[in-house]
Amino acid sequence: MLQPSPALIFRLLCTILAMTGSVVALTACAPTVDVTAASDAANPACAPMMVALPDAIGDAALRKTNSQATAAWGDPSQVILRCGVNVPGPTTDRCVSVNGIDWVIKEGDPVWTLTTFGREPATEILMDPEKISSATVLADLSASVGKIPASRNCVGQEDLQNLPTTR
Secondary structure: OOOOOHHHHHHHHHHHHHHHHHHHHHHOOOOOEOOOOOOOOOOOOHHHHHHOOOOEEOOEEEEOEOOOOEEEEOOOOOEEEEEEEOOOOOOOOEEEEEOOEEEEEEOOOOOEEEEEOOEOOEEEEEEOOOOOOHHHHHHHHHHHHOOOOEOOOOOOHHHHHOOOOOO
């Protein structure tokens, strides 16, 4: 009976390990999400927020994106985040506060755009409220988004009525 040489056994083991590693790597890959970076994505103030983002929003897991200062959750993507978008000025759009973070909400059909108000750089979220709750999204992101300090707050119609008048 012929005995294989130690060199042959070593090569066979290496080949098997390499093939096993390739299969594991291929099954663990999810496609990278293509997200266009915001105009001010390179702003260093985005970094503390980006490293503090949650691994999941509701049941949607964080995925890899191809642009700086962007994130996506869910497969297919249910939530897209971009830091460095244009800072919203005064607006009559609906503004809500969730856990101390003010958001300007523009309801689309089906995608909503939620943009932080009073924080520079601003952060934008794109989401479909039919697929994931906006309350869940804003609550799960509030700690991370709060890493960018607020310089002003939303003022609603009721706030304007309570302001002292000058004559």
